[in-house]
Amino acid sequence: MLTGLNVQPGGCFIDGTLGGGGHTQALLSHSHPNGRVLGLDADPAAIRRVRERFAKEINAGRLILAHATFDQTARVAKQHGFATVDGILLDLGLSSFQLDTPARGFAFQHDGPLDMRFDPTVGRGAAELINRKSWAEIADILYRYGEERHSRAIARAIVANRPVTTTGELANIVRKAKLDCAPARRGRGGGRGRQKIHPATRTFQALRIAVNDELGQLERALPQMLALLRGGGRLAMIAFHSLEDRLIKGWMRDRSRGFLPDPSLPAGGREQVPTLSICNKKPIAPAAIEIEKNPRSRSARLRIAEKCKSISL
Numbered sequence: 001m002l003t004g005l006n007v008q009p010g011g012c013f014i015d016g017t018l019g020g021g022g023h024t025q026a027l028l029s030h031s032h033p034n035g036r037v038l039g040l041d042a043d044p045a046a047i048r049r050v051r052e053r054f055a056k057e058i059n060a061g062r063l064i065l066a067h068a069t070f071d072q073t074a075r076v077a078k079q080h081g082f083a084t085v086d087g088i089l090l091d092l093g094l095s096s097f098q099l100d101t102p103a104r105g106f107a108f109q110h111d112g113p114l115d116m117r118f119d120p121t122v123g124r125g126a127a128e129l130i131n132r133k134s135w136a137e138i139a140d141i142l143y144r145y146g147e148e149r150h151s152r153a154i155a156r157a158i159v160a161n162r163p164v165t166t167t168g169e170l171a172n173i174v175r176k177a178k179l180d181c182a183p184a185r186r187g188r189g190g191g192r193g194r195q196k197i198h199p200a201t202r203t204f205q206a207l208r209i210a211v212n213d214e215l216g217q218l219e220r221a222l223p224q225m226l227a228l229l230r231g232g233g234r235l236a237m238i239a240f241h242s243l244e245d246r247l248i249k250g251w252m253r254d255r256s257r258g259f260l261p262d263p264s265l266p267a268g269g270r271e272q273v274p275t276l277s278i279c280n281k282k283p284i285a286p287a288a289i290e291i292e293k294n295p296r297s298r299s300a301r302l303r304i305a306e307k308c309k310s311i312s313l
Helices: 022-030 044-053 055-059 070-079 126-132 135-146 151-160 167-181 201-212 214-228 242-256 288-293
Strands: 012-015 036-041 063-067 085-091 229-239 259-261 269-271 276-278 301-307
Touching: 012 022, 022 036, 022 085, 036 044, 036 070, 044 055, 044 063, 055 063, 070 085, 070 214, 085 214, 126 201, 135 151, 135 201, 151 167, 167 201, 201 214, 214 229, 214 242, 229 242, 242 276, 242 301
Parallel strands: 012 036, 012 085, 036 063, 085 229
Antiparallel strands: 229 301, 259 269, 276 301
16 A cells, blocks of 8 residues: 555645554654645544544644545545645445444444444434335345345345344344255255355445445545545555445546547547556455455455546646
8 A cells, every 4th residue: 555655755645544543554654754644534433543543643733634434535635735635545344443343233243233334423224224125125235235146035034024123133134044045055065055254244245335325435535536636646445345346446447548438429439638547457455464464354455546647637
């Protein structure tokens, strides 16, 4: 990330997803002594943790914190004097603090209230979503955002067992529904095929994305971040599932082209001035040693792009 963003002393950066402050610390350290970082997070708990951790840097004016979602970056940046920046980082998905706090309702490993909101002070949680929507609407969410092939069966099982209020209840409902869809395999090895992931993983992912409008936020944020970058500035984005990664990949690709395909036009597309240069054609994945130290990094994919120096706006 540091290499991709080309972090230099005195640089100006935005960390759009503070989390525990790990990336923030790296940005502050490598932009020392007078670099500045604007850090955003939708989770009030993350803001509190980072404020305590970096009190010295905040008092020195090197770190500014804002309780905001990353699709509000443009407004927040201009409010705090970050109209043009050298680099922007988004580390999408969940933080370990959120996963390891049962009361937040993100993980099926711990029983807790079925919430899943990044900002628990606004909006509706996952329990309200699945207890109010029809089975067809729930199935659509599971298929669209979780790519869950048993979405219909799981949705019917959820509706049949409502109200569902805890993560443990939901995980058990999903597990039973998927077992009913996957009869015992016979043949070599006998017994059932091994599950590589927990049966409820895709369901929990889908509900979390829906509750927080994660893909919508990302779509709204990307143009804002491009506008905030100076010419030659870098954008680094870490995605943890294929939907986010495909969105980022397609957006970067389209803005790096001199000709944008469009079948609706007579010429099959239109010419445009590229605004981005892609720094890594393939996403950067964690090395085996990193996965061993931090298993939660295994699905991370980092993509980096640079704003063309000829583009000033």
